[in-house]
Amino acid sequence: MVNITVTRKSQSFVVLSEPASAAETLELSAIDRVPGLRHAVRSLHVFRNRDSTTRHDDAAARPAEVIRKALSRALVDYRAFAGRFIGSVVAGEACVECSDDGAWFVEAVADCSLEDVNGLDYPLIVSEEELLPVPEEGVDPTSIPIMMQVTEFACGGFVVGLVAVHTLADGLGAAQFINTISEFARGMGKPTIAPIWARALIPNPPKLPPGPPPSFQSFEFQHFTIDVTSDLIVHIKAEYFQATGQYCSTFDVAVAKVWQARAKAIKYNLESEVHVCFFANTRHLLTQVLPKDRGFYGNCFYPVTVTAIAGDVITAGLIDVIRMIRDGKARLPLEFSKWAAGDVKVDPYQLAFEHNVLFVSDWTRLGFFEVDYGWGAPNHIIPFTYADYMAVAVLGAPPSPKKGTRIMTQCVEEKHLMDFKDQMKTFF
Structure with a gap:
């Protein structure tokens, strides 16, 4: 040592x-x-x-x-x-x-x-x-x-x-x-x-009455990281296109896999609900009001939550779970516009930190990998966005010169960790 x-x-x-x-x-x-x-x-x-x-x-x-x-x-x-x-x-x-x-x-x-x-x-x-x-x-x-x-x-x-x-x-x-x-x-x-x-x-809809304070129960989720090769991601994208006639992204594949692997490892009651939440950029939905020259650096995102019955996530093929993720993303323009107009009864930004909610963060397209202080771009970026009351998956990249996608998770407890690892290593 x-x-x-x-x-x-x-x-x-x-x-x-x-x-x-x-x-x-x-x-x-x-x-x-x-x-x-x-x-x-x-x-x-x-x-x-x-x-x-x-x-x-x-x-x-x-x-x-x-x-x-x-x-x-x-x-x-x-x-x-x-x-x-x-x-x-x-x-x-x-x-x-x-x-x-x-x-x-x-x-x-x-x-x-x-x-x-x-x-x-x-x-x-x-x-x-x-x-x-x-x-x-x-x-x-x-x-x-x-x-x-x-x-x-x-x-x-x-x-x-x-x-x-x-x-x-x-x-x-x-x-x-x-x-x-x-x-x-x-x-x-x-x-x-x-x-x-x-x-x-940025839209400023009327304030909604505050809901109950969020719970911050510590779940003692364990850390696990896996690198997925570009070839494997490309293969799954091709499978999805062949099955649906539509394209999907690396994000869709990774999120679907973690969500399903987690539900299988934890063995949720098949009739209970499970959720995955990710934060979608909404700058493209505000092109009529935001300046055209880019440059806006404030918070401009919307929490997209996909909800399903645990049995559907557990028993479905990965292609079908990817479809669930893409259906959730497709709702973004409508859901964001309704929030902006004040046409919602529950504040979508008031998050619930429950055991059955998986939060996803994608660091691959933010711009940090392009930073160069004069000695070249970073070889490796390690985000620490974890809190012990949140089940989290973070998408990044393995250290260069390796290629592919790195999935960093903290979403299952010790008793489920081995099952989760086995599920994550089996993409088919």
Whole structure:
């Protein structure tokens, strides 16, 4: 076992590189203000590339120095990330005060190479807690919109630990901001995509009476990761097309497989309901109101929930379960428009964290895999979106140069884990 030491050399707030205009308070959208979004999304981004792909002013510049300076410059365009949340989340009155207090930034070093820790592939040899930034003692991490830690390894590679509060941006928006940092790190004079606040353009239907408070029972779900080859995914897509005459996506295949494998492993009562919930981007449904130049980085998604009788999910073929997922996705435009018009009786954003609900998050198309601070794109991204009261499946990619889809789960208890693994390894 390798004895690894990670040392945090410095930590402080990074402020805007240029003086800001007058103080202002920014109103959040109805989706931003969803109480359940006031949590921190944590992730590790591993850069094993040793050679710089960009000519920095200083050829010997360290990644932490470069990224810190780029972050300061990016905050000029994304001032909200240097601000603080004020107001009541529960009452739906939260907003962002552009206080310019800054983003929390930590510089750290590890006394080993990334090869020594297997490129941070699972199982992790270095705890994520050592590689993710933590604020000063007594500070609520959900009060700071963005925190970063850059840990440099002896091999020249580095890891960027990100902690972002979901209230300010969804996955696409957070990736847009991080890509802007990387563009400044590579010496660009302005971001490729200019940020747009425009929260007032997001639908703001009348508030519904609050439902019962959600349950946060701990289920002690266990972690399991599996890599699925591209050839296998392509084969299943072809099978689906042959059976239905329609196309399906990698997302559809992966979600259907996890949902079915979980139901089989847990052996739900065949007459009970099981649900799968995923968060669909809705920017394409707001093209009439959102600016055409992209750039909107707020929360712009809708929770799509697919419900079925457990017996149907367990006994159906995988093709039929994929069809259930696609039918749910097809309802998105109608369901979102009804919510926007206030034509719903139950708030779809008020989620139920029950044992029979599987939540799915897809990290493959957000834009994080395209980030390049000047040393190449990340070789590996590890999201930590897990909470012990949620059954979760996260779609990502295996560490390069491997190809395919990585499915990271935390959705079954120890007593069901072996059955779940066996089900996940059998796609037919």
